[in-house]
Amino acid sequence: MNKVFINNEVKRSTLILTSLLTIFIMIQGLLYVAYTNNQKQDYIDIVGSMVSKAITLNPELEKELIPLITKDISPKDKEAGRIIAKEYGITSKLNNSLFPNFKNNNKIFTVSIVFSLLLLILNYIQYKYFFLKVRNMTLAANKILDDDYSTLVNEDKEGDFSKLALAFSNIRSIIKNNVSTTQKEKQYLVELLQNMSHQIKTKIATMILYNDILLNRKLTEEQRLKFLESNSIQLNKMNLMVQNILKLARLDANAIEFYKKEDNLNKTIEETIHSLEEFAHDANVNLSICYGEQINLLHDKFWIQEAFSNIIKNCIEHTPKNKNVKVYLYDNPAYSRVTIEDSGEGIAQEDIANIFKRFYKSKNLTKKDSVGIGLAISKSIIESHNGYIDVKSISGQGSSFFITFMKY
Known part of the structure; x- marks a missing residue:
């Protein structure tokens, strides 16, 4: 039961019903007290008037009649009284209008009907309130089946409906994202x-x-x-x-499991450059690293080397003979950054936004056998390590690749 009353809707509904029933019981109690007092007064008035008439006719009966008023009536006296009353037409079939207190019963009956109607109306309003929410959720669910995600189910009050609306919204977002x-x-x-x-x-x-x-x-x-x-x-x-x-x-497809561990990024890049020295030598390009701060980064060494290798190779391939490709390392409390600069022909502004797209080839590409996958692979690996890659370039003045790893 405690789990039921955790729900604010149930609490509110129960509170309203309890308040109405309490008011109803109090009014009924007050009416009953008033009715009882009226009955007593009528009894005193009727019996008093009869005793007054009898004493007027025969004063000697006063001492005998008054004690009878406060005593219980015996069955024998009740029966005798009924027989005498019947002879004068006084029976239970008499019109209710002859009994004033019976009119008060109509008030109790009327109050009972009013409160019953109030409870029915309140019940209808609550059911309408609850089922309207259910219908809205059903409508939203049907729209999702029709690939329409525009309908939102919002609840601004605490309770199970709010939890249901939140769960529905989460499911809606998951389905939408999965479909997308x-x-x-x-x-x-x-x-x-x-x-x-x-x-x-x-x-x-x-x-x-x-x-x-x-x-x-x-x-x-x-x-x-x-x-x-x-x-x-x-x-x-x-x-x-x-x-x-x-x-x-x-x-x-997120099908690769990265084995990340806290390691020295400087050493990882040094090994990458060492593996590309022969490639740079064959291209007659000077490849060097400019040491800065020591950077410790949570990374998968194999895949990070794959990412940097693709970028550095790309820089070497687009750098003329006897020119330079340099790697810089920089670290601060917010992020770690690796900058790779070449002295090549640069990248046209219209190509910069597309060079990380798979299979993209610039119209001015001098290396005709390029497939256009390497930079896309690097970008995907770097993003999987909580980083991002950016490039700045001016045609004829070389390019700079900025690989930034956020620490927070």
Whole structure:
């Protein structure tokens, strides 16, 4: 029972009903007291007038009649009295108007009817109030089934209906988000398949052509090796592309479990740069790190290195020979930041908003065999580590990538 009365609606309804019933009982009690007093007075008046008449006719009867008024009437006297009254037509079938106190009974009856009607009206209002809420919730639920999330169920008072409205709103938000996510996933799959189809189709067409030449034409050993090497390059590119696509798909689907631990981010980036030194040397680009504060960050070392490797590679690929790619580390109480600067051709302003989109390629891209997945992978990994990535660039003056990890 205590659980029931936790509900404020039940408390309020019970309080109103109890108050009305209390008032009803009090009025009934007052009417009953008034009715009893009137009955006593009528009894005294009637009996007194009869005794007065009898004493007037025979004064000697006064001492005998007065004691009889205050004593109980015996059954024998009652029966004798009924017989005498009946002879004069005085029976229970007499008109009620001859008995003044019976008129007061109508007041009690009227009050009872009024309060009964009040209780029925109150009950109707409460049921209407409750069922209106239920209907509104049913309407909102039906609209959700019709993919309409515009109807809100709000409650500004405490109680079970408020909890139900809150739970309904949470479910509505979850369904809406799930539907939106599902639609985005469908769109993503469509785009992914289209881009994969385009990327793979081009490379397969090239390999088929090379293979046809190898099978149907007489070639020197040097020419044959050249075509085989070209096919090998295409296969390696396809393999790398498929691995990156699968990696990005797993990241977007939250299917990767990151093993994060508090570790030195400086060391993580040093190892990444060390692994790219040969790549930078082949491109004749100077790759260096500018040490700042020591940064300790909760991160998955393998995946963070993957993210920074993709960004630094991108910078190296777009930096002319004998130019520089520099990495800076900065730390403060609010966030940790890694800045990667190159001295390349820069990024056009219309491309900056799109470079982190999967399979996006700039119209002015000099590296024609780029797939356009690396930066998208980096962005997804960084965001999974409570960070975000931004870029600033001026055409012809290089680009700067800012990777910021928030501490709160």
